[in-house]
Amino acid sequence: KILILDFGSQYTQLIARRVRELNVYCEIHPYNNYPVLDDSVKGVILSGSPFSVRDPKAPIPDLSEMKAKLPLLGVCYGAQHLAHCFGGEVMASNKREYGRANLTFVDDSNSLFKNISLNSQVWMSHGDTIEKMPSNFKVIASTADVANAAFTIEGENTYGIQFHPEVYHSTEGKELLKNYVVGICGCAQDWTPDSFVESTVTELKAKIGDDKVILGLSGGVDSTVAAMLLHKAIGENLYCIFVDNGLLRKNEFYNVLKKYEVLGLNVIGVDAGERFLKKLAGVSDPETKRKIIGNTFVDVFDEESHKIEDAKWLGQGTIYPDVIESLSVNGPSQTIKSHHNVGGLPDYMKLKVVEPLRLLFKDEVRRVGKSMGLEDKFIQRHPFPGPGLAIRILGDITPEKVQILQEVDDIYISGLKSDGLYHEVWQAGAILLPIQSVGVMGDERTYERVVALRAVGSTDGMTADWSHLPYEFLAKISNQIINNVKGVNRVVYDISSKPPATIEWE
Ligand code: XMP
Numbered sequence: 001k002i003l004i005l006d007f008g009s010q011y012t013q014l015i016a017r018r019v020r021e022l023n024v025y026c027e028i029h030p031y032n033n034y035p036v037l038d039d040s041v042k043g044v045i046l047s048g049s050p051f052s053v054r055d056p057k058a059p060i061p062d063l064s065e066m067k068a069k070l071p072l073l074g075v076c077y078g079a080q081h082l083a084h085c086f087g088g089e090v091m092a093s094n095k096r097e098y099g100r101a102n103l104t105f106v107d108d109s110n111s112l113f114k115n116i117s118l119n120s121q122v123w124m125s126h127g128d129t130i131e132k133m134p135s136n137f138k139v140i141a142s143t144a145d146v147a148n149a150a151f152t153i154e155g156e157n158t159y160g161i162q163f164h165p166e167v168y169h170s171t172e173g174k175e176l177l178k179n180y181v182v183g184i185c186g187c188a189q190d191w192t193p194d195s196f197v198e199s200t201v202t203e204l205k206a207k208i209g210d211d212k213v214i215l216g217l218s219g220g221v222d223s224t225v226a227a228m229l230l231h232k233a234i235g236e237n238l239y240c241i242f243v244d245n246g247l248l249r250k251n252e253f254y255n256v257l258k259k260y261e262v263l264g265l266n267v268i269g270v271d272a273g274e275r276f277l278k279k280l281a282g283v284s285d286p287e288t289k290r291k292i293i294g295n296t297f298v299d300v301f302d303e304e305s306h307k308i309e310d311a312k313w314l315g316q317g318t319i320y321p322d323v324i325e326s327l328s329v330n331g332p333s334q335t336i337k338s339h340h341n342v343g344g345l346p347d348y349m350k351l352k353v354v355e356p357l358r359l360l361f362k363d364e365v366r367r368v369g370k371s372m373g374l375e376d377k378f379i380q381r382h383p384f385p386g387p388g389l390a391i392r393i394l395g396d397i398t399p400e401k402v403q404i405l406q407e408v409d410d411i412y413i414s415g416l417k418s419d420g421l422y423h424e425v426w427q428a429g430a431i432l433l434p435i436q437s438v439g440v441m442g443d444e445r446t447y448e449r450v451v452a453l454r455a456v457g458s459t460d461g462m463t464a465d466w467s468h469l470p471y472e473f474l475a476k477i478s479n480q481i482i483n484n485v486k487g488v489n490r491v492v493y494d495i496s497s498k499p500p501a502t503i504e505w506e
Helices: 012-021 077-085 173-184 193-208 221-237 252-263 273-280 286-306 320-327 362-371 388-392 399-418 471-484
Strands: 002-006 026-030 043-046 072-075 089-106 121-132 137-143 150-153 158-161 212-217 238-244 267-271 311-315 352-354 427-441 444-457 488-493
Touching (some): 012 320, 043 077, 043 173, 072 077, 077 089, 193 352, 221 311, 221 362, 238 252, 252 267, 286 388, 399 471, 471 488
Parallel strands (some): 072 158, 238 267
Antiparallel strands (some): 089 121, 150 158
16 A cells, blocks of 8 residues: 655645555555554655745654655655755745646656656646755756756655646646556555455454444435445344434435335334424524534434444444544644544444444545445435435424425426436535515415525535526426425525535525
8 A cells, every 4th residue: 555644735635536546545644643664555655735844833754764665755845845854955936836837857767757748737836946956866857947846866766746746737647646656666456446345344344243233324325335335244233223304305214215125224214303393493593403403313313223232333434534634634733633423423322433434535435335236326316414404494494394395306306317417416405495475376466485496516515616507497497396386486596606605505
């Protein structure tokens, strides 16, 4: 495997993703807290950083165990650190060095730049530049503005590159990373979804033995794939709990239970809708709604889990971004953040945690699911928030409003599916607004509710653009909603992006 030492760059996760896309396993660790370098570690990558090496608070790694012993690749800050630390000079650059640049010199006799073309586009993002190189450093690539864009240390397998090979705008970046992890580090490209399933199932068997595991299913991809892996490892000893909080999509509880049945999972469906809605009665504040739903879920889950005797483990669908976030280098003093999914175990549930997906990114979870034979309807679902329709009913929640919104949402989502638009958008849903408006149906004046439709494109939910759904489609859906859902006489479409808006309205 490859070890990536993180100095806090926003791109560190991207490096890991690119390396894994090459079917080479890698792990991210904080620069000052990484595991022992045993034989399994074939090479190390030093990430970028928001810091300048000239900053008194700059993160300084201890490289004594790796430099000149293992292949080492510094990216951006990582490269500057090597130059700065071993006798070179790093200065603030006069020119802005952000965005596209092209390689004007490439030493293609060097293994790192094998098959990388002259003029290749690379992506720069740095305020400092390596002004003077230490005498034993050799330049292996340059751009018009950055003479020392890449170097190697003579007599060592140590490299530095000023640009970011991990971003897509570095068009041959993946080739360069391949030269490093495969050519220089000698990693075999054998880390595939199938091999992941095989090794994970073996590990889970050894770890859990004959113990019982409880896992909360949500219908989403993470919990489903986690359940499938555990099921493959321990079979009937996996007990899945799926809670209906009364705020799911129309028929969702029934449909998802059915789908799980087909997968052969042992699922306990808990119909707790009334209980949730009672607790939510009269509550309008979004954060209070979230809190009530979270707490009630824990109560219900806890009660159900006590019915399973001798359970020793709690299975969770935690994925790698949550894990990294909880360990990340956050400034020089390394604050450890605790993330809600990591170790988020109520005290009174004295269970050990098992997280089969804690090393995977979302797209890798999907690939693993696919390799285990999960159908697209599980894997390619839109994200759906934990508090469900509660945060799409603005204002207080009543059973009647839930029912109206379920009908509207069902028409909208079914329409997206039948018109082949579902997979064109990242997430879609309807919002019930807390206002009424005047309308006319037949000869009657109406005074009814307004719903908003929302659809966005995104890759991770952090930023999003509203989807340009065809007018004809919107017209058709609007008609269907108003004609079929009693109590709604107006439909609007949300054309705001995130930022400055958010995806959900609450
Ligand atoms: P926002 O509204 O913040 O949403 O742009 C970003 C993504 O997060 C989902 N979301 C939630 N998911 N609990 C969840 O599990 C929540 O309280 C919650 N709030 C928003 C939202 O659906 C979108 O995918």
